[in-house]
Amino acid sequence: MFVSADDVTRSLRGTAGLIGRRPDALRHFDVSERGFWRSFGAIWLTAPAVTVALALERGAGTSPFQLDHVTVAVIAGLVAGFLAVPLAMIAVLRRLGRTRAYVPFVVVTNWCLAAGLAALALPGGLLLLGLATPGLAALEASAFLVVTLWLHARAARVILCLPAPAAVLVTLACFGLIVGLAGGAHALV
Numbered sequence: 722m723f724v725s726a727d728d729v730t731r732s733l734r735g736t737a738g739l740i741g742r743r744p745d746a747l748r749h750f751d752v753s754e755r756g757f758w759r760s761f762g763a764i765w766l767t768a769p770a771v772t773v774a775l776a777l778e779r780g781a782g783t784s785p786f787q788l789d790h791v792t793v794a795v796i797a798g799l800v801a802g803f804l805a806v807p808l809a810m811i812a813v814l815r816r817l818g819r820t821r822a823y824v825p826f827v828v829v830t831n832w833c834l835a836a837g838l839a840a841l842a843l844p845g846g847l848l849l850l851g852l853a854t855p856g857l858a859a860l861e862a863s864a865f866l867v868v869t870l871w872l873h874a875r876a877a878r879v880i881l882c883l884p885a886p887a888a889v890l891v892t893l894a895c896f897g898l899i900v901g902l903a904g905g906a907h908a909l910v
Contacts, residue, residue: 724762732763732832739833739875740868747879750832752825760828763835764803770838771795773845790909798906799838802899803831809898813891814881822881829876830895837869870896 731749738746750756774795775785807827814823844861847853853861870892878888 736836757824760831763831766835767838769842773842794906794909798903801902806895826880833872840865
């Protein structure tokens with residue numbers, strides 16, 4: 722599940738294309754079987770977000786690099802988020818009669834999720850470095866979250882050929898599933 726620099730570059734170019742509403746954005750993603758499995762390797766791009774989350778969870782002055790229950794819970798929540806949406810979408814796309822869109826949807830949303838989580842590391846990193854107040858970091862994180870959700874809804878709309886309200890519902894359901902799993906993992910701490 723390791724990805725090459727070419728996979729990352731191409732997929733991030735496609736993600737940026739989706740943000741910019743470019744009609745050719747989806748062609749940058751590898752939607753083959755190999756590309757499907759490699760899209761799960763995008764989880765490695767979330768390493769900065771995991772590091773920041775662990776540092777914020779433990780507090781200033783402590784190392785985020787400890788193998789303990791906090792680390793296991795954060796990583797378990799992240800992995801569950803990357804696996805739960807693709808598993809849940811099997812049933813959803815069967816119901817919608819859009820099973821042919823499954824692989825492209827998973828590939829694109831895995832890369833979008835990784836890019837969104839990587840971007841969310843920035844406000845937390847600024848907070849940890851003392852370059853942002855908690856309020857400013859929360860505002861910045863909220864803005865990144867809105868863009869990430871919009872990006873997911875855009876991908877759902879384009880790939881699944883859904884009207885905007887239905888794409889928003891799919892996005893909110895995916896987001897709710899990820900937040901629920903992350904909250905459950907956090908509750909274990």
